[in-house]
Amino acid sequence: MDCDEARRLLHRLLDLEIEPADRVRLEAHLAVCASCVAARAALHRLGEAVRGGASRYRAPDSLAARIAASLPDDTVGKERARAPARLSRARSSRWLPLAASVMLTALVSSGLTFTWTGQSDESRADDEVVAAHIRSLMADHLTDVASSDQHTVRPWFSGRIDLAPPVRDLAADGFPLVGGRLDYLDGRASAALVYRHGPHVINVFVRPAADTGAMPLTLHSRQGYLIGAWSGGGLAYTAISDVGVDEMTRLASLLAAGTVPTPGPPG
Amino acid sequence: MSEGARAKHFGEIALPHLDAAYNLARWLMRNEVDAEDMVQDAYLRAFRYFDGFAGTNARAWLLSIVRRVCYDALRRRSRDGISFEDADSPAFDDAIDGFVSRPVDPETSLLREADRALLDRLIAALPPLYREVIVLRELEELSYREIADVVGIPLGTVMSRLNRARALLLKAWQTNVAREAARGL
Numbered sequence: 113m114d115c116d117e118a119r120r121l122l123h124r125l126l127d128l129e130i131e132p133a134d135r136v137r138l139e140a141h142l143a144v145c146a147s148c149v150a151a152r153a154a155l156h157r158l159g160e161a162v163r164g165g166a167s168r169y170r171a172p173d174s175l176a177a178r179i180a181a182s183l184p185d186d187t188v189g190k191e192r193a194r195a196p197a198r199l200s201r202a203r204s205s206r207w208l209p210l211a212a213s214v215m216l217t218a219l220v221s222s223g224l225t226f227t228w229t230g231q232s233d234e235s236r237a238d239d240e241v242v243a244a245h246i247r248s249l250m251a252d253h254l255t256d257v258a259s260s261d262q263h264t265v266r267p268w269f270s271g272r273i274d275l276a277p278p279v280r281d282l283a284a285d286g287f288p289l290v291g292g293r294l295d296y297l298d299g300r301a302s303a304a305l306v307y308r309h310g311p312h313v314i315n316v317f318v319r320p321a322a323d324t325g326a327m328p329l330t331l332h333s334r335q336g337y338l339i340g341a342w343s344g345g346g347l348a349y350t351a352i353s354d355v356g357v358d359e360m361t362r363l364a365s366l367l368a369a370g371t372v373p374t375p376g377p378p379g
Numbered sequence: 380m381s382e383g384a385r386a387k388h389f390g391e392i393a394l395p396h397l398d399a400a401y402n403l404a405r406w407l408m409r410n411e412v413d414a415e416d417m418v419q420d421a422y423l424r425a426f427r428y429f430d431g432f433a434g435t436n437a438r439a440w441l442l443s444i445v446r447r448v449c450y451d452a453l454r455r456r457s458r459d460g461i462s463f464e465d466a467d468s469p470a471f472d473d474a475i476d477g478f479v480s481r482p483v484d485p486e487t488s489l490l491r492e493a494d495r496a497l498l499d500r501l502i503a504a505l506p507p508l509y510r511e512v513i514v515l516r517e518l519e520e521l522s523y524r525e526i527a528d529v530v531g532i533p534l535g536t537v538m539s540r541l542n543r544a545r546a547l548l549l550k551a552w553q554t555n556v557a558r559e560a561a562r563g564l
Contacts, residue, residue: 120539120542124538162502162518169405170402171398171400171415175401176397178419182419184386309520336394336395356396356438357437
């Protein structure tokens with residue numbers, strides 16, 4: 113490999129979009145070329161500086177209202193227009209400098225089916241989930257235990273809540289674990305796992321499921337947030353974020369794939 | 380579906396991506412007033428063609444519309460005498476050639492300052508075709524595939540544009556920080 117090709121592939125390496133074979137060839141070149149190593153360092157610092165230093169402009173709240181007013185039914189977007197401005201500050205200040213990119217892989221292997229339910233019937237439960245999500249972003253209470261180490265987060269829950277949520281760091285898949293938190297939904301304690309995807313925070317609430325059967329992922333949106341719900345292994349999962357459908361589906365499939373099936377219902 | 384229900388459904392899918400839409404428009408238009416107008420226009424167009432949207436990636440779909448609206452406006456203005464830079468012009472090739480193969484000093488102190496104002500200014504100074512790939516990749520964290528969909532170019536072109544955009548930005552950054560260092564800042 114010559115330096116010109118190496119310099120081109122450096123971008124793909126840093127963007128986590130490199131083919132495995134190219135990666136091997138590039139790393140062989142980097143082992144013997146100091147100037148390409150230096151170029152990688154410079155690109156890496158530039159990327160960190162841009163992600164951490166450049167502005168990600170947030171739409172003014174009035175814009176959602178303006179758009180809503182110009183659509184046939186002016187109820188659209190009102191919730192968002194009322195959403196507290198503090199939300200965006202909380203989000204941007206916790207910006208991770210480097211987040212892995214989404215690798216859009218086929219979801220076939222996960223066994224999850226995708227259902228778009230335009231609107232949920234369980235609107236009150238949804239409102240609680242949305243409120244818990246917003247609260248976690250606003251009140252500087254995103255996590256009770258802040259750690260990307262699943263071996264720190266998992267034991268933290270034991271003794272505090274009567275279930276063992278499967279905690280896994282998914283940083284390699286673009287969803288770094290931020291930590292865990294105790295929250296309350298439906299008047300009972302719920303484990304909240306906090307993941308991040310780029311600038312987005314994802315709360316995953318885990319509660320005991322009504323039955324041990326697995327329920328495939330369903331998605332719907334509520335007050336501008338996307339809510340994904342599924343269950344398996346005796347646990348019910350509710351994930352909420354402002355990520356897109358693809359990312360939510362992917363996170364759900366990753367979490368569901370890691371769920372160990374329970375031995376079977378007693379009796 | 381009634382118009383109201385259709386609008387509600389559209390809102391649920393499109394409004395979560397309003398920040399991404401605004402951020403792209405704000406970077407392309409380089410001012411708040413235009414950015415708001417472009418996003419509003421784009422959302423109305425998106426609503427009009429919403430029935431034709433069958434994909435799952437609403438964000439990429441919306442961003443591609445925002446982008447088109449912004450470029451239409453920029454092109455209109457360039458006809459009015461405001462220059463509209465073209466990434467494929469030979470001048471930009473010249474600016475980058477020779478840079479890519481030049482060694483970079485790893486210990487250079489040029490990159491130590493993550494100065495928000497400076498970075499914003501330098502990114503804003505990039506030609507739009509380079510600026511947008513930096514914004515989509517670094518700030519919106521889109522994959523190469525998504526960028527290809529938004530910009531409407533092949534994957535290979537996404538990569539070459541991103542490479543050139545970063546080379547330009549790196550060069551401008553080093554030059555600026557060196558200038559400040561020379562002034563004793």
